[in-house]
Amino acid sequence: MASAPSRPAEAATAEVxxxxxxxxxFVKAAPVVAALAERGVQQAVVHTGQHYDDRMSAVFFRELGLPRPDVDLGVGSGSHAEQTAALMVGLEREFIERSPGFVIVYGDVNSTLAAALVAAKLHIPVAHVEAGLRSFDMTMPEEVNRRVTDQLSDLCFATSPEAVGHLANEGVDVERVHLVGNPMIDTLLAHLDRFDVDALRSRLDLPGTYLTATLHRPANVDDPAIVARLVARLHEVADDVDIVMPVHPRGRAAFEAAGLGRHERVRLLEPLGYIDFVTLVRGAAAVVTDSGGVQEETTILGVPCLTLRPNTERPVTITHGTNRLVVDSELPGLVAKILAGDGLGGTSISDVPPLWDGQAGRRIAAVLASELV
Known part of the structure; x- marks a missing residue:
């Protein structure tokens, strides 16, 4: 595994x-963009439009200080094949016009895979931020995306030691791999004083004790029978504690059809911006989720996290954090234990995974700057 070089700030001519x-x-990119700006690196932001309404997109740019996208492809939704094909066509046009020195991709969404494929075929170097994460569940589209992207990437920026191990097991050259920490945590720590739970509780009229829920993955929201079972369990939990759930557009129709909001102690919200959502999580007695990022954020915030999945690509959140993989039948009992003060334990800012210290963006920028000059 290569270590991030320590170099003085200097301008680079090739565009990133x-x-x-x-x-x-957006949350992962913000600290990388800022750190490269500190070094005078020429850069551009291409927004593919995979998430396209204000609550899922524009509000994040405003809150995180990201520069306005230089390009918005406006691809929108569609099947995996339709969306990925449209992304590749639009990105190929941009890359040919710009001839970037590096293309940086983040996470595991279809935009990530499409950009890596196009750049590799155009012989443009690719850097993958959040490389090496593995759920070992090939039924997840994200697992396919992240595995292919890592094989195509010239630089693999890993957030945890086990991610480095996965890349080694898959034959990725050690010189391509850099353990840099987690830029999503950079963003959280940079905004920690903005997560004012009392102010949010007053503004949204939240109860003193509540559970936050957020569910959107296909395994939880695509099958009406599974959704109905989840709703029954959440209603059982709501008999004892209020549930506040910002509803992802992907699962809204399914949850509404199953009657999730019919329980008087279940409150459904529109999607929240970054600051409001993390504040909602920070103030919760516990979180029920299937989101990878929320697993990481609760590890830092010390909030018990019950992940409704059979696996996680972020096992470090279990070994270092407050996360536990659960099935729906376990929810009522585990929530009751947490409310009784006998829950999953807690963490502090000092008890976190290696290099989750708010400096990942700068480490990534240092490696990229050394490659560009």
Whole structure:
């Protein structure tokens, strides 16, 4: 594993193009964009439009201080094949016009895979931020995306030691791999004083004790029978504690059809911006989720996290954090234990995974600057 070089700030002539398309990408990209700006690196942000309404996209740019996208491809939704094909056509046009020195991709969404494929075929170097994460569940589209992207990437920026191990097991050259920490945590720590739970509680009229829920993955929201079972369990939990759930557009129709909001102690919200959402998580007694990013954020915030999945690509959140993989039948009992003060344990800012210290963006910028000059 290569270590990030320590170099003085210096300008680079080749342009770096960041590819972002969905809300988790924005949170990860913000500290990298800022750190490269500190070094005088010429850069551009291409927004693919995979997430396209204000609550899922534009609000993140405003809150995180990201520069306005230089390009918005406006691809929108569609099947995996339709969306990925449209992304590749639009990105190929941009890359040919710009001839970037590096293309930086984030996470595991379709925009990430499409950009890596196009750049590799055009012989443009690719850097993958959040490389090496593995759920070992090939039924997840994200697992396919991240595995292919890592094989195509010239630089693999890993957030945890086990991610480095996965890349080694898959034959990725050690010189391509850099353990840099987690840029999503950079963003959280940079905004920590903005997560004012009391102010949010007053503004949204939240109860003193509540559970936050957020569910959107296909395994949880695509099958009406599974959704109905989840709703029954959440209603059982709501008999004892209020549930506040910002509803992802992907699962809204399914949850509404199953009657999730019919329980008087279940409150459904529209998607929230970054600051409001993390504040909602920070103030919760516990979180029920299937989101990878939320698993990481609760590890830092010390909030018990119950992940409704059979696996996670972020096992470090279990070994270092407050996360536990659960099935729906476990929810009522585990939530009751947490409310009784006998829950999953807690963490502090000092008890976190290696290099989750708010400096990942600068480490990534240092490696990229050394490659560009």
């Amino acid at each position: 193009v960041h590819i972002v398309g969905a809300r988790p990408n």
